[in-house]
Amino acid sequence: MSSVATPAPVSGRRRRRTKLQRRQSRLAWLLLLPALAVVAFVAIYPLGKTVYQSFTNQEFLAGITPTKWVGLENYRTLWHDTLFRNSVIETVKFTLITVSFEFVLGLVIALVVNSSFKGRGLMRAVMLVPWAIPTVVAAKMWQWMLDDVFGVVNDIGVRTGILSHPHAWISDPATALASVCAVDIWKTTPFVALLLLAGLQVIPRDLYEAADVDGAGPVQQFFRITLPLLRPAILVVLIFRTLDALRVFDVFYVFFGQRPDTQTMAIYNQSTIVGDGHVGYGAAISVAIFLIISLFVVIYVTFVRVTDE
Amino acid sequence: MSTAAEAGRARTRPTSRAYWLRRSPVGRFIKRLAFWVLIAAIFIYALFPFYWAVRSAFTPPSELFNTPIQYFPTHPTLANFRDALNTDFFRRALLNSTIVAGSVTLISLLIGSLAAYALGRFRFRGRSAVLYLMLSMTIFPQIAILGALYTMISNFHLYNTLGALILTYLIFTLPFTVWVLTTFMRGLPGDLEEAAYVDGATPIQVFYKVLLPLIAPGLVTTGLLAFIAAWNEYLYAVSFIQTPQNYTVPLAITSFVGKSGQAFQVPWGSIMAATVIVTLPLIAATLVLQRRILAGLTAGAVKG
Numbered sequence: 001m002s003s004v005a006t007p008a009p010v011s012g013r014r015r016r017r018t019k020l021q022r023r024q025s026r027l028a029w030l031l032l033l034p035a036l037a038v039v040a041f042v043a044i045y046p047l048g049k050t051v052y053q054s055f056t057n058q059e060f061l062a063g064i065t066p067t068k069w070v071g072l073e074n075y076r077t078l079w080h081d082t083l084f085r086n087s088v089i090e091t092v093k094f095t096l097i098t099v100s101f102e103f104v105l106g107l108v109i110a111l112v113v114n115s116s117f118k119g120r121g122l123m124r125a126v127m128l129v130p131w132a133i134p135t136v137v138a139a140k141m142w143q144w145m146l147d148d149v150f151g152v153v154n155d156i157g158v159r160t161g162i163l164s165h166p167h168a169w170i171s172d173p174a175t176a177l178a179s180v181c182a183v184d185i186w187k188t189t190p191f192v193a194l195l196l197l198a199g200l201q202v203i204p205r206d207l208y209e210a211a212d213v214d215g216a217g218p219v220q221q222f223f224r225i226t227l228p229l230l231r232p233a234i235l236v237v238l239i240f241r242t243l244d245a246l247r248v249f250d251v252f253y254v255f256f257g258q259r260p261d262t263q264t265m266a267i268y269n270q271s272t273i274v275g276d277g278h279v280g281y282g283a284a285i286s287v288a289i290f291l292i293i294s295l296f297v298v299i300y301v302t303f304v305r306v307t308d309e
Numbered sequence: 310m311s312t313a314a315e316a317g318r319a320r321t322r323p324t325s326r327a328y329w330l331r332r333s334p335v336g337r338f339i340k341r342l343a344f345w346v347l348i349a350a351i352f353i354y355a356l357f358p359f360y361w362a363v364r365s366a367f368t369p370p371s372e373l374f375n376t377p378i379q380y381f382p383t384h385p386t387l388a389n390f391r392d393a394l395n396t397d398f399f400r401r402a403l404l405n406s407t408i409v410a411g412s413v414t415l416i417s418l419l420i421g422s423l424a425a426y427a428l429g430r431f432r433f434r435g436r437s438a439v440l441y442l443m444l445s446m447t448i449f450p451q452i453a454i455l456g457a458l459y460t461m462i463s464n465f466h467l468y469n470t471l472g473a474l475i476l477t478y479l480i481f482t483l484p485f486t487v488w489v490l491t492t493f494m495r496g497l498p499g500d501l502e503e504a505a506y507v508d509g510a511t512p513i514q515v516f517y518k519v520l521l522p523l524i525a526p527g528l529v530t531t532g533l534l535a536f537i538a539a540w541n542e543y544l545y546a547v548s549f550i551q552t553p554q555n556y557t558v559p560l561a562i563t564s565f566v567g568k569s570g571q572a573f574q575v576p577w578g579s580i581m582a583a584t585v586i587v588t589l590p591l592i593a594a595t596l597v598l599q600r601r602i603l604a605g606l607t608a609g610a611v612k613g
Contacts, residue, residue, distance in 0.1 A: 025433035027512055032439060035424035035487055042480050043446060046457035053456055060459070112347050123348065125599050126355050132595040133359065134541035136559035137584045141362045144577050152361055155378045190355055194603065240448070247450045250543045254563055266452040266544070273456045274548045283456045290453040 053283035060277035067280070074284035083260060084285060087268040088292065093177060094264065095245040098184045102241060103234075105185070106192030111226075113193065114200045124197075127190035135187065139254035142183040146170055170255055176262050180251050188244075192237050199233025200226070239300050246293050265289050359588070365581035366390065373578050389582035393565075398553035399583055402561035406587075409471050409557060410539035413478045414532050421486030422528065426516050428487070429494025430502070440491065446484035451544060454480075462549055473549040474557065478542060482535040489534075493527035494520065530601040533594055540591070558587050 054074055058067040078084055113123050130138070145152050148168035157163030169179040203226065211221045249266040256262040258271045269289060273282035365373060366389050368382040393399055427433075428440060458477055467473040497520065505515045521528075543559045550560060562583055567574045595602065 021433075024431050028427040028431040028433045028436070031423045031427035031431075034420040035443075035483060036439070038420060038479050038483055039442070039446060042458075042477060043449060043454065046454035046461065049457035049461070050454050053460075058460075060463075109351050112344070112351065115344075117344070117348070119348075123352070124603065125596050126352055128595050128599060128602065129359060129592055130355055132537065132591045133588050134559060134562075134591070136541070136543050136562055137588055138358070140562055140580055140584055141358045144365065144581065145358060145361055147577075150374055150376065150378065150577075152378060155376075186354070186358060198603070243448050243450070247452055249452065250559075253543070253547070269452055270455060270544065270548060273459055279456045279460060286453045286456055290450060293450050 050283045050286050053280050054287045056280045056283075058280040058283075060273075060279050070280070074281050075288075077281065078284050078288060083263070084265075084268060084288070086261070087263045087265045090177070090262060091246060091248065091264045091266075094181060094184075094248060095242060097177075097181045098188070098245050099238065099241045101181070101185045102189045102192045103238065105189045106196055106237070109189065109193035110196035110200055114197055124194065127194055129190075130187045131191045131194075133187065135250040136254055138187045139183055139251045142179070142186070143170065143255060146179055146182075173261055176256065180255055180262075183251050183255075184245070184248070188241065192241065195237050196230065196233055199230045203229045235300070235304060239297070242296055242300070243293060246296060247289070265292070359592075362581045362584050362588075365577060366585045368578065370576070370578045374574070389578035390586070392576070392579040393582040393586065396561075396565065396579065396583075398556050398564060399561045401554050402556045402558045403587070405471055405555060406540055406558040409474045409478065410536045412475045413482050413539040414536045416475070416479065417482040417486040417535050418528055418532050421483055421490055421531075422521065422524075423516075424487045425490030425494045426520060428491040429497075430520070440488075443484045443487045443491075447481070447488055449480065449484075451480060455544070455548060458545070459548065468549060469551045469555055471555060474539075474542070474545060477545050477549070478539045481542075482538055485538070486531050486535055489531045490524065490527060493524045493531075497523055526601055530598060533598055534602070537591060537595075540587075562587065 055069060055071060056067050057065065057070045057073070059065050109127070113120060113127070133141075146154075146169040148154065148166055148171070151166075151169075153169065154163065154166035158166060167175065169175045207225050207229075208221060211225060216224065247266050248264050249270065252262060252264050252267055253270075258267060258275065263271075265285070266289070269282055269285040272278050272285060364380070364382055367385040367387075368379065369384055369386045369388060372379060372382070372384065424439075424443075428436060428443075462468050462473045462477075467476065501519050501523070502515055505519050510518065540558065542557075546557045546560050550556060553561075553564065556564065562580065565576050565580045565583065567576050
């Protein structure tokens with residue numbers, strides 16, 4: 001901004017200020033140095049290395065096959081890899097289901113908790129509990145709740161007559177995905193609700209009062225006031241939840257291990273690298289995942305741009 | 310001025326309810342009932358799985374694997390907790406996770422607060438580029454660099470050590486810490502800082518004598534969030550750790566097996582006791598710092 005060259009008379013005062021600025025800027029970079037060094041070492045360098053590895057046939061046990069450059073070989077294999085294709089489909093399905101449920105349920109909860117009532121503070125505290133529980137722990141809790149013989153979900157289902165007989169939720173391929181989604185939705189919906197609640201609370205009350213005076217009903221107020229003004233919060237929530245869901249690993253790994261019909265992209269990638277030791281091919285999968293996630297970011301950003309115009 | 314506004318608001322407050330619901334007592338009752346039913350449903354939905362873990366942890370194994378299911382432990386016992394804590398790798402895991410999450414948090418806060426000082430209180434070229442870099446790092450998919458990290462770690466002979474985790478967890482804790490602390494730093498008024506400079510303080514003195522105490526609440530909140538993230542991490546732990554004595558908590562939780570003689574049966578009682586043990590401190594810390602965490606979330610959402 002200030003770099004536009006204006007042939008201003010160089011006064012003594014101005015020169016002193018630039019000197020101070022230069023000293024400030026040097027100090028700032030010095031303060032940033034440790035953080036930038038760490039980020040470069042643990043994130044940027046490995047990212048570059050991953051891209052390089054994806055063009056090689058590197059194996060973890062390097063003694064067996066010497067590592068050499070194979071060009072696009074890995075990517076060609078990946079294109080025809082049905083296991084990978086299935087893992088992408090599984091992950092996208094999981095993402096669509098969980099993000100939409102979390103958003104709708106979270107919005108309902110946020111609207112309910114937003115009205116003032118006794119115990120609202122307690123309610124907000126309660127909503128932080130699922131968020132604070134580690135994902136692996138939450139997965140274990142639900143695995144036990146969904147147990148086919150001694151699980152409470154089957155017990156409640158049978159007692160209330162919703163289920164005619166106990167069901168093996170996790171091992172039955174028809175309900176496997178639904179049961180992982182249930183864990184994620186339980187753990188994350190309250191968090192989504194809290195973020196949306198924060199967005200709701202900055203909407204000025206006057207708007208609703210004015211709408212009341214004009215005779216707008218609650219439904220109309222929701223669609224004309226609440227939803228448009230909540231848009232920034234909604235977009236943030238959707239973007240972060242989508243990116244999070246696309247890299248899902250923990251719940252699937254705890255529930256299914258490496259069962260091939262229920263692998264996510266992250267699990268397939270991890271088992272290729274760590275389980276099989278195919279570092280080169282695994283790197284190609286990593287790059288593909290990175291591109292798929294970037295694609296979602298681009299879609300969101302374009303959507304925001306288009307609707308803003 | 311403000312009282313006039315208040316009065317005006319009070320006069321025009323026919324709140325946003327359908328007409329008959331507001332007027333008839335039956336309608337009002339139905340509305341209130343529906344509201345509290347919803348509240349109760351949310352309450353139960355959020356807490357039931359945790360309640361179930363607690364009740365299973367206190368239920369003796371003999372009753373745990375019996376139908377019909379008891380919804381409340383009739384013979385509460387501490388046996389499951391004893392079993393869990395007597396499991397070697399679980400005790401080690403509590404220690405290991407504390408070491409890993411503690412170190413990662415301290416390093417992140419130390420390096421992160423310096424960076425946040427630069428980003429929040431200085432004007433220099435490249436500042437927004439660094440901020441963007443940090444923001445994009447917070448949504449960086451960790452899986453994308455697993456292979457490179459795996460080979461790096463084995464080259465440094467860090468495979469199967471806690472050091473591998475401390476190093477790699479910085480990927481997600483550090484950028485996040487920098488980002489949040491920068492918003493805290495930016496929010497501080499400039500007067501105190503200027504006064505200190507007038508008194509002849511150096512920038513470093515200003516940092517740790519003036520600014521750091523002022524953002525102490527921010528440090529606590531950010532530290533807690535970083536600690537929770539490191540405590541919960543699973544992908545890198547499962548990839549870089551091999552032997553039970555180096556397990557972290559999530560690895561230990563997934564590694565309980567039945568005692569000899571009943572190896573086929575998953576020891577759900579001990580597992581649930583373990584989940585309660587590792588979760589309680591997190592829940593307690595979260596509830597104590599609830600307002601701060603919510604404030605942090607609010608700031609993020611509004612700024613986003």
